[in-house]
Amino acid sequence: MAKFLILVGSMNGHALMAAKGAAAMITKLGHHSEIVMEHDISQLTCDKDEIILICSSTAHQGQVPDNIYPLYLGLDNQRVDLTGKYYGVIALGDSYFPPTQFAMGGKLLENALYSCGAKRIGDMALMDAQQVDNHALAAALWTQEWIAKVETFALADGQTKSEEAA
Numbered sequence: 001m002a003k004f005l006i007l008v009g010s011m012n013g014h015a016l017m018a019a020k021g022a023a024a025m026i027t028k029l030g031h032h033s034e035i036v037m038e039h040d041i042s043q044l045t046c047d048k049d050e051i052i053l054i055c056s057s058t059a060h061q062g063q064v065p066d067n068i069y070p071l072y073l074g075l076d077n078q079r080v081d082l083t084g085k086y087y088g089v090i091a092l093g094d095s096y097f098p099p100t101q102f103a104m105g106g107k108l109l110e111n112a113l114y115s116c117g118a119k120r121i122g123d124m125a126l127m128d129a130q131q132v133d134n135h136a137l138a139a140a141l142w143t144q145e146w147i148a149k150v151e152t153f154a155l156a157d158g159q160t161k162s163e164e165a166a
């Protein structure tokens with residue numbers, strides 16, 4: 001069983017709905033998850049085996065939502081070493097906005113995690129409000145495929161590390 005920390009950035013709840021859909025799929029596939037709306041950078045390093053799932057919308061013309069901004073600042077300033085951590089990203093946006101701003105909230109967070117040494121598994125999920133009505137369902141379906149990649153890469157890698165340590 002793997003553990004997932006779902007970090008949500010949201011204004012009006014759509015990213016939270018996506019997070020709940022992802023969490024439901026994680027549970028269905030036999031893993032554990034925790035959804036967090038109020039963030040503290042120390043949460044990211046509490047459990048070295050926990051896999052991070054960012055689930056964030058885009059606000060303020062290409063910025064992260066206010067509730068995840070403090071975490072983003074901490075990551076962007078590289079205040080934490082995330083070497084050995086794995087993550088995935090669900091980025092919500094609206095293609096009504098220019099391409100340079102589209103889904104930038106998730107993209108900024110992905111870049112910040114990468115800068116801190118974490119490794120992304122799979123492609124980012126891009127959820128365009130012009131196309132997606134049911135964010136929970138869309139996130140659950142994406143998560144189903146993402147978990148298969150997590151099981152291939154992160155969990156296999158963890159097993160190798162345990163064997164080396166033994």
Ligand SMILES: Cc1cc2nc3c(=O)[nH]c(=O)nc-3n(C[C@H](O)[C@H](O)[C@H](O)COP(=O)(O)O)c2cc1C
Nearest residue numbers: 010011012013014015057058061062093094102103
């Ligand atoms: C005030 C405001 C600003 C937004 N700015 C952007 C933006 O710059 N780029 C983008 O792709 N989407 C933008 N969006 C669209 C949201 O990211 C999108 O509707 C998302 O699904 C909202 O999810 P949330 O309710 O979890 O925040 C904006 C929406 C609002 C209400």
